[in-house]
Amino acid sequence: MAYRVHLMEPAASFEVDEGETLLEGADRAGQHLPHDCRFGTCGTCRVRVASGSVGYQEFPPGISEEEAAAGFALACQAHALSDVTLLPERRLAPCSAPARHMATVSAVRALGDGVSHLTITLPEAAAADLVYRPGQYVNLFLEDGSPRSFSMASRPEGGQLDFHLRRIPEGRFTHHRVNALQAGDLLEIELPLGNFCHHPEDYRPLLLVATGTGLAPIKAILESLMDSEDGPPVALYWGVRTEADLYLHEEIQTWAERFDDFSYVPVLSRADEDWQGRRGHVQQAVAEDFPDLSEHAIYLCGSPAMIEEARRDFLALGASIDHLYADSFTFQA
Ligand code: FES
Numbered sequence: 001m002a003y004r005v006h007l008m009e010p011a012a013s014f015e016v017d018e019g020e021t022l023l024e025g026a027d028r029a030g031q032h033l034p035h036d037c038r039f040g041t042c043g044t045c046r047v048r049v050a051s052g053s054v055g056y057q058e059f060p061p062g063i064s065e066e067e068a069a070a071g072f073a074l075a076c077q078a079h080a081l082s083d084v085t086l087l088p089e090r091r092l093a094p095c096s097a098p099a100r101h102m103a104t105v106s107a108v109r110a111l112g113d114g115v116s117h118l119t120i121t122l123p124e125a126a127a128a129d130l131v132y133r134p135g136q137y138v139n140l141f142l143e144d145g146s147p148r149s150f151s152m153a154s155r156p157e158g159g160q161l162d163f164h165l166r167r168i169p170e171g172r173f174t175h176h177r178v179n180a181l182q183a184g185d186l187l188e189i190e191l192p193l194g195n196f197c198h199h200p201e202d203y204r205p206l207l208l209v210a211t212g213t214g215l216a217p218i219k220a221i222l223e224s225l226m227d228s229e230d231g232p233p234v235a236l237y238w239g240v241r242t243e244a245d246l247y248l249h250e251e252i253q254t255w256a257e258r259f260d261d262f263s264y265v266p267v268l269s270r271a272d273e274d275w276q277g278r279r280g281h282v283q284q285a286v287a288e289d290f291p292d293l294s295e296h297a298i299y300l301c302g303s304p305a306m307i308e309e310a311r312r313d314f315l316a317l318g319a320s321i322d323h324l325y326a327d328s329f330t331f332q333a
Helices: 022-028 065-069 124-129 172-180 212-225 249-258 282-289 304-316
Strands: 003-008 011-016 046-051 072-074 084-088 099-110 115-121 137-141 147-151 160-166 186-193 206-211 234-240 262-268 297-302 324-328
Touching: 003 022, 011 022, 065 072, 065 304, 115 172, 147 160, 147 172, 147 212, 160 172, 160 212, 206 212, 206 282, 206 304, 212 234, 212 297, 234 249, 234 282, 249 262, 262 282, 282 304, 297 304, 304 324
Parallel strands: 003 084, 206 234, 206 297, 234 262, 297 324
Antiparallel strands: 003 011, 046 072, 046 084, 099 115, 099 186, 115 160, 137 147, 137 186
8 A cells, every 4th residue: 555745845746555664655656755764764854744644664763762752763664554744853944955076185004093083185176166064074085986974073164174083993985985094185075964964053062972973964063153242052972991091081181271161071981090080981971961951952973872872861851852962873894
């Protein structure tokens, strides 16, 4: 049995067959729904179900039961159970349509243990037209054309883009390709991509929670807010395993000078005994420090496990689904 799916922004409609996901139906009809992983983990394909109902063969990790009950769905996993009307998850500031460019490597350097800092420069004409939202990501392409996704770690300004790349031993890009890169090399990239970004209209105290290189898009968001006269209070929690993984620790401490009200809490899950700071999982540290999260705009970026737990625990502490933004990622070989 087929059902009709109505998209409200942009207005369009298409049919989905039984057993087909909303995203598969949209693909077949030539309609673009934002998406990334297609596995139900990243959350990029979240939509609001304005009318009708949807279900899942297996409930996906990228959405909580509370969010589903509040009318959110993951289009890459959800099946229509009736005719449905879908709204974009949120209204977003405009940005450029995704496009491919040949960018030039400006610098590659090690950033602490196991992380590389890559800077690339876009061609002038592409940079002049590019508008992206802090928090978005790019695809960098391997020689065989397969993409690897990385969030930009710098504010949208000019044609230089920074990335924090976790070097994984089997990583075709983050290890083999990055080790061989030199200034002047060309890289094919596609940008801007993704719905995770800063929502300036959601003016509330900011709580930013990252694990590992999930710091990158959080840094881009914070850089876009630095030195503003009426910025909100900012609390940044960064969870890593060991002190050696705090690859931007000194720089982050200088950010306090760029905000009226900024706090930074690094949290180590495998600290050695000399560590004087917080221990455990970063989401637990947040929950200990904020018994009431009802007034915050919350941005989460990092491992699926952190995002899943943080969503569940923070909603229980009063956080609002309408003010909670998440970007979950896994490392690709
Ligand atoms: Fe649906 Fe990633 S594309 S959760």
